Amino acid sequence: MKTTDNILIIDLEATCWNDRPPRGQESEIIEIGVCIMDAKTGKISQNEGILVKPQFSKVSPFCTELTSITQQMLDDEGVLLEDALDILRAEYDSEDLTWASYGNYDLNMLQNQARRFNVDYPLSDDHINVKTLFGELHPTVRKSVGMARALGELNLKLEGTHHRGVDDAKNIAKILHWCLQR
Numbered sequence: 001m002k003t004t005d006n007i008l009i010i011d012l013e014a015t016c017w018n019d020r021p022p023r024g025q026e027s028e029i030i031e032i033g034v035c036i037m038d039a040k041t042g043k044i045s046q047n048e049g050i051l052v053k054p055q056f057s058k059v060s061p062f063c064t065e066l067t068s069i070t071q072q073m074l075d076d077e078g079v080l081l082e083d084a085l086d087i088l089r090a091e092y093d094s095e096d097l098t099w100a101s102y103g104n105y106d107l108n109m110l111q112n113q114a115r116r117f118n119v120d121y122p123l124s125d126d127h128i129n130v131k132t133l134f135g136e137l138h139p140t141v142r143k144s145v146g147m148a149r150a151l152g153e154l155n156l157k158l159e160g161t162h163h164r165g166v167d168d169a170k171n172i173a174k175i176l177h178w179c180l181q182r
Contacts, residue, residue, distance in 0.1 A: 002126050007037045008092055008099040009176065010123075011168040012106045013067045015057040028054035029113050030069055032084055033165020034092060035173055042177030049166030050087055053078035055117070067163045081113060085122040100128035102147045102172045130176045137182045150175050 013031040021027065035047035051074055059071040079087075088094035101107060107127055114121040135144050141153055147168065151158050156174050160167025 002098060003039060003128075003180075004096070004098045004126070005039055006093075006097055007039050007128070007173075007176065008088075008094055008097040008123075009035050009037055009169045009173045010099055010101050010106050010110075011165040011172055012101075012109055013069060013163060013165045014109060015054050015059060016063045016066065017060045018062040021057070025057040027109075028052075028057050029081060029084075029109060030054055030059065030063075030074055030078070031067070031165040032088070033167065033169040034088065035169045036092065036097075037173040037177060039177075039180055042173070042180075044170055044173050046092065047166065047170055049164065050084045051078040052081050052084045055081075068161050069164070081117050082119045085114070085119055088122045094122045095124055097124060098126040098128065099123050100130050100172065100176050102129075102150075102168070102175070103131040103144075104129055128176065130172055130179065133179045134175055137179050147171060147175070154178055 011033040012029050014027045014029050016027060029052050031052060032050040034050065036045045053074050059069060059074065064070050110123065111121060131144050134150050135141060138153060148158050148162060151171060158171055
């Protein structure tokens with residue numbers, strides 16, 4: 001796989017429920033957490049959370065408890081998915097950079113949402129699954145573990161709010177940098 005000097009880290013948050021979605025609602029992206037990581041130094045730049053207005057769903061109390069994202073935040077500050085993906089292209093060079101996420105959820109969700117809303121997929125084909133890579137490289141874990149546990153195994157602190165894309169992207173970058181040094 002081609003790995004660019006800078007790697008785009010993405011962590012998505014989506015509408016979710018404690019049980020099945022209410023009738024007519026579905027899981028939709030509500031935040032694209034993003035940062036750029038220098039592959040050599042691990043330095044993180046351009047970190048932000050792009051809030052996305054869901055088209056068919058509302059943020060449940062369960063989702064707010066998990067992510068800290070409220071429906072009001074999305075109503076006030078959110079953009080349409082198509083505009084969020086344009087931001088990735090314009091401000092993050094997303095079609096040209098190798099990108100990474102923790103697991104394949106983000107890859108699959110972005111592909112599905114791009115198809116669902118009939119918008120162009122914004123990312124390159126060069127994707128690093130940090131969860132799998134960490135499991136392959138860690139000397140004692142040797143299996144898939146959650147992001148918080150992976151940080152703990154590396155004696156790194158989980159910074160920010162877990163399940164906020166803006167914060168989790170930076171935490172994923174720390175794990176990826178450890179992997180790239182191996």
